[in-house]
Amino acid sequence: MTSDTAMKTENIELQLFLEAVYQRYHYDFRGYSKASIKRRLLLARERIGCTTFSGLQDRMLHDHAVLPQLLDYLTVQVSDMFRDPGYFRALREQILPHLKTYPSLKVWVAGCSSGEELYSLAILFREEGLESKTMFYATDINAGALAKAEAGVYDLQRIALFTRNHRLAGGRGSLSDYYTAAYGAARFDKTLRRRTVFSDHSLVSDSVFAEVHLVSCRNVLIYFDRPMQDRAIGLFKEALVRKGFLGIGARESLRFNAHVKAFTELLPGERIYQKRGDE
């Protein structure tokens, strides 16, 4: 078999594999960016000890222990607290003053993974005096990641970076005010999440569940293909109040999105958009 044919076969198998995951477990990765998902599934395939995606499909369908392992490859959990500090500084200095004018606030952290972004926002809102009137929704499709988010425990080795980011984000006081360190781990103050609802939610297949004032969805869209990015941004558009805010990742853009006209690019450098008043 030539290399070209082998690659075509492999891509057919990949497509069928994603279809099988969907039909069997209702996790829909069919609209994910193929290049990235293929790379991660090749790693999973090697780890699980299969030589083809068809073999992996067989294992996945018949051995229920395989899916949770696969989900950790299919959903990427790479995040840091206050990642891209400029984003959080811009929220603090330019967006929160707007949000202060509302009597109550709802914030949706979409694709919250293991919670780093949620805790960053909760700390930010506490520091700016908005915590008591804010409700946070933290959603993800990966139950394991949501459990980690709810626990709020991070490796102590990561704290130096988190601390530096917090300071660069204009943090008031020290990050150490918000966690206790023990046994190599930092356990974040559980009162930070007392106003948070953690929930399983898929940007691919679920619909809007609340009206919100701010959506923060960073480095999630980059895993989606174009049509799925359109769907996700459409959900955010629907969920946001008029003149509500949308923050996305530093390298993400609405430029190629079907809903680009529904938003104004408020702070282009920090990728913070505002929903238009007439939408």
Add this chain to the structure above:
Amino acid sequence: MTALPLHGCLREPRAIVIGASAGAVTALSRLLPPLAADFPLAILVTVHVPADKPNSIPALLRTKCRIAIKEAEDKEPIVPGTVYFAPPDYHLLVERDRRLSLPNEEPVNFSRPSVDVLFESAADAYGKDLLAIILSGANEDGAKGARAVREAGGIVVVQSPDSAEARMMPESALTACPKARAMNLHTLAELLCACGGTVQC
């Protein structure tokens, strides 16, 4: 078209990928300025850069080049006559619909962006229509990717280790792809220009 300096290889690539690390600025400053503004191919470049500050290389090269130079954006369609750089702290991948993806997965070979990640995805998207170039660098990133390009039928050329500021990256690529041609920057520049059908170097 001026004869390609790649003997026995008359295929015309439809895209070019370049990987480099230490010594990248010197090498790219030789290779990219001769290219015409209407160079007919897209060039995708992954250079190892620090994660926590802006990449200064595109701006530096923009002052010296006629071909358009930019940092890649997520889901951006690939346009010929443009050099796309992987941004700091993100991998750069090519989708099969010829758009760019910038996932934020774990580092590979301690690198994000990683040359292997770019090359493997480009090999998948372009198959035999790809020219991959490994330049100077002080680690082994790119070797696996170069092999993937070869296996998909693409062309791999490598900056000769003796002419590179850091020889480990080209040497590792040559070990992984023993049939890849090694050449100095002057010959590499000629090769690149020839891909555009005009030699102005």
